[in-house]
Amino acid sequence: MFEKRVVVLYCENRKHPQCPMKYTFLLLFTWAMSIVLNAQVLLPVKQNGKWGFINNAGTLKVPAIYDALNIYNEYGYAVVQKKDKLGLINSSGKEQLPIIYDEINVLNQHFFEVLMQHKWMLINDLENVLLNSYEDLMLLDAALLGYQNNKNGALLISKAIL
Structure with missing residues (x-):
């Protein structure tokens, strides 16, 4: 067995x-x-x-x-691949993010860092774009700290943007 x-x-x-x-x-x-x-x-x-x-x-x-996939992470998502594009499915097997991205990083249960057409973006679980271009991103407890053109900025995480 x-x-x-x-x-x-x-x-x-x-x-x-x-x-x-x-x-x-x-x-x-x-x-x-x-x-x-x-x-x-x-x-x-x-x-x-x-x-x-x-x-x-x-x-x-x-x-x-799927051509490839990873096991579910701590937030209940699995990155899946078809051909050369990536998407995200949730723990019930439903597509959370469409299979259109070049890279996906799951930051937490609501926020994802995605690469599409050589451009990094921060999106939420509803596919709303929160930051559409940045050089680096750091997840803090209650905020996301973004860097663009050597300038710092912050995006506060709240229910309003979810």
């Missing part, structure tokens, strides 16, 4: 695993903790050369349609 849930679900065949060993350990640990805590955890699965997510019972929850 253990082998069926882990090896068969995460590798296309047993002789040539598709998952590096360090990720296999992480997946095993996550799966084991989800059983112990009786939690619903989504884990990556590869089917027909594409990636999706299954729950701890082995049921496909996010279709295997």
Whole structure:
């Protein structure tokens, strides 16, 4: 049962695993903790050369349609890739950000740093652009500190911009 849930679900065949060993350990640990805590955890699965997510019972929850993906982060998001573009899906498998970005950094549960057409932007979970061009960004407790043309600026995080 253990082998069926882990090896068969995460590798296309047993002789040539598709998952590096360090990720296999992480997946095993996550799966084991989800059983112990009786939690619903989504884990990556590869089917027909594409990636999706299954729950701890082995049921496909996010279709295997992505060329690449990462595991869910602490905020409940996973970065997914189709061709050379990235998007973001939430813990229920719903697309949070469309697959149009060159890079995505999840700053917290509401704010994302995205690169599109050689331009970094700060957007929120509703896809509103909060900063449309900056050189560097630092997340502080209650504010985002942005730098542009060697000048400092700050953007306060409030419910109004969410």
